[in-house]
Amino acid sequence: MITSPFWTDQFPRPADLPVSTELPSHVDVAIVGSGYTGLCAARVLAKSGASVAVLERETIGWGASSRNGGMATPGLKQGLSKIYKKYGPEKGREFWQASVDAIDLLEDIVREHAIDCDWSRSGHVALAAKESHLSDLESYADWIKSEFGHPMTKIPRGEIREEIGSDRFFGGISDEISGGIQPAKYVFGLSRAVSELGVKLFEGSGVESVHREGSRFRVITGQGEVAADEVIIATNGYTDRTLPRLKPKVIPVGSYIIVTEPLSLELQDELSPKRRMYYDSKRFINYFRLTPDGRMLWGGRNDLSVDLDLEESSAILQAQLTAVFPQLEGVPLTHSWSGRLGVTFDLMPHIGKVDGVWYANGYSGHGLSIATYLGTELGLLISGQKERSPFAEIPHQTILFYRNRPWFLPFASRYYRLLDWIN
Numbered sequence: 001m002i003t004s005p006f007w008t009d010q011f012p013r014p015a016d017l018p019v020s021t022e023l024p025s026h027v028d029v030a031i032v033g034s035g036y037t038g039l040c041a042a043r044v045l046a047k048s049g050a051s052v053a054v055l056e057r058e059t060i061g062w063g064a065s066s067r068n069g070g071m072a073t074p075g076l077k078q079g080l081s082k083i084y085k086k087y088g089p090e091k092g093r094e095f096w097q098a099s100v101d102a103i104d105l106l107e108d109i110v111r112e113h114a115i116d117c118d119w120s121r122s123g124h125v126a127l128a129a130k131e132s133h134l135s136d137l138e139s140y141a142d143w144i145k146s147e148f149g150h151p152m153t154k155i156p157r158g159e160i161r162e163e164i165g166s167d168r169f170f171g172g173i174s175d176e177i178s179g180g181i182q183p184a185k186y187v188f189g190l191s192r193a194v195s196e197l198g199v200k201l202f203e204g205s206g207v208e209s210v211h212r213e214g215s216r217f218r219v220i221t222g223q224g225e226v227a228a229d230e231v232i233i234a235t236n237g238y239t240d241r242t243l244p245r246l247k248p249k250v251i252p253v254g255s256y257i258i259v260t261e262p263l264s265l266e267l268q269d270e271l272s273p274k275r276r277m278y279y280d281s282k283r284f285i286n287y288f289r290l291t292p293d294g295r296m297l298w299g300g301r302n303d304l305s306v307d308l309d310l311e312e313s314s315a316i317l318q319a320q321l322t323a324v325f326p327q328l329e330g331v332p333l334t335h336s337w338s339g340r341l342g343v344t345f346d347l348m349p350h351i352g353k354v355d356g357v358w359y360a361n362g363y364s365g366h367g368l369s370i371a372t373y374l375g376t377e378l379g380l381l382i383s384g385q386k387e388r389s390p391f392a393e394i395p396h397q398t399i400l401f402y403r404n405r406p407w408f409l410p411f412a413s414r415y416y417r418l419l420d421w422i423n
């Protein structure tokens with residue numbers, strides 16, 4: 001079994017991706033991190049005429065943006081009822097609409113730059129893992145319909161086989177606006193698109209510190225330094241102490257994925273007749289789908305830590321997989337890998353500034369379309385094409401005594417496991 005992402009194994013970073021080696025002395029905007037957030041901000045800024053450098057510690061697209069499940073679904077990680085309660089209906093509506101617009105934006109970007117990334121709007125199904133969860137899902141669908149006029153379909157248990165080749169679930173709700181993508185093809189396509197717009201891409205250029213000097217910033221990398229009028233930190237789950245005051249605002253949480261060998265067309269049709277994106281209703285959720293080449297991809301975790309052994313985690317994931325799809329008993333796995341989510345204490349994505357430096361992060365595992373959207377928002381805000389974003393207007397809190405190591409994660413893991421067991 002290969003312990004690196006299937007997506008980059010299938011589609012490695014293109015050898016002809018134009019990366020630069022010599023840092024310029026000055027750019028209008030320096031962007032730290034080359035995932036969807038950084039590249040989408042770069043795209044807007046370059047189009048507005050700014051000179052932009054994207055500085056990546058590893059290789060372009062190395063982070064979560066080439067490792068994820070490739071499932072673009074509406075909503076945010078935080079539930080909308082909680083969002084409404086906390087921020088009121090007006091903001092709540094803006095957040096929901098942003099999540100819907102984010103999927104359209106992703107599709108527009110893919111079309112505009114002719115990115116060949118297997119994007120397909122095949123819809124998603126949220127599945128009730130316990131009988132009591134079905135009424136919650138159905139009430140959510142009713143509420144979304146009445147509040148936004150957005151249709152979702154209720155799937156009673158008796159009809160679930162039309163959606164999934166499993167008897168493990170108690171029903172669910174489906175939404176046609178969701179889609180699937182090959183995430184590595186998307187991130188490498190984006191990189192090529194921004195480089196064609198004039199953005200300079202740098203690899204092996206970990207940013208060590210950022211210093212304010214007058215109206216500019218000095219960005220120090222392992223390969224030298226660059227002066228910039230604006231700096232964006234787009235490092236999400238890989239955020240380090242480059243800006244010590246940013247680190248405690250985002251918690252790195254591990255997410256783990258396995259994929260099987262390609263399945264016969266007959267078995268694919270049985271397991272996923274409509275090629276949906278799926279997730280279940282547990283706190284430690286499982287998310288899964290068929291890959292464009294017909295493998296079952298199965299993601300999740302039963303621990304929040306970032307460094308679980310990949311052999312061990314694949315055994316846990318495989319047991320979950322075959323409990324849902326007994327048809328896959330004995331089907332060999334080909335890949336097992338992990339990546340880091342950037343989770344916030346309020347489960348909301350945020351745009352903000354720390355010490356004059358911009359950032360967007362906190363997608364909490366729901367960042368394929370939302371990072372695309374927030375990166376774009378950042379670009380629009382910095383280039384003056386937009387005056388406000390709801391994601392920049394909510395407090396971004398941390399907790400006392402969290403500076404570097406998320407010491408509370410083992411306690412949170414136990415708590416969530418207990419909740420999944422009880423409820």
Ligand SMILES: Cc1cc2nc3c(=O)[nH]c(=O)nc-3n(C[C@H](O)[C@H](O)[C@H](O)COP(=O)(O)OP(=O)(O)OC[C@H]3O[C@@H](n4cnc5c(N)ncnc54)[C@H](O)[C@@H]3O)c2cc1C
Nearest residue numbers: 033035036037057063064065068069071207339366367368
């Ligand atoms: C296993 C997994 C499955 C997921 N599945 C889904 C899914 O199905 N649907 C969905 O919506 N979301 C999913 N997500 C979340 C989604 O992938 C992320 O929210 C999104 O990719 C974040 O993009 P980003 O650009 O902000 O960060 P990333 O793509 O993580 O990029 C951050 C980059 O910053 C670089 N970096 C860090 N520090 C420095 C430094 N000091 N100097 C230079 N570079 C630095 C890192 O090397 C990294 O490449 C998943 C995530 C994971 C890990």
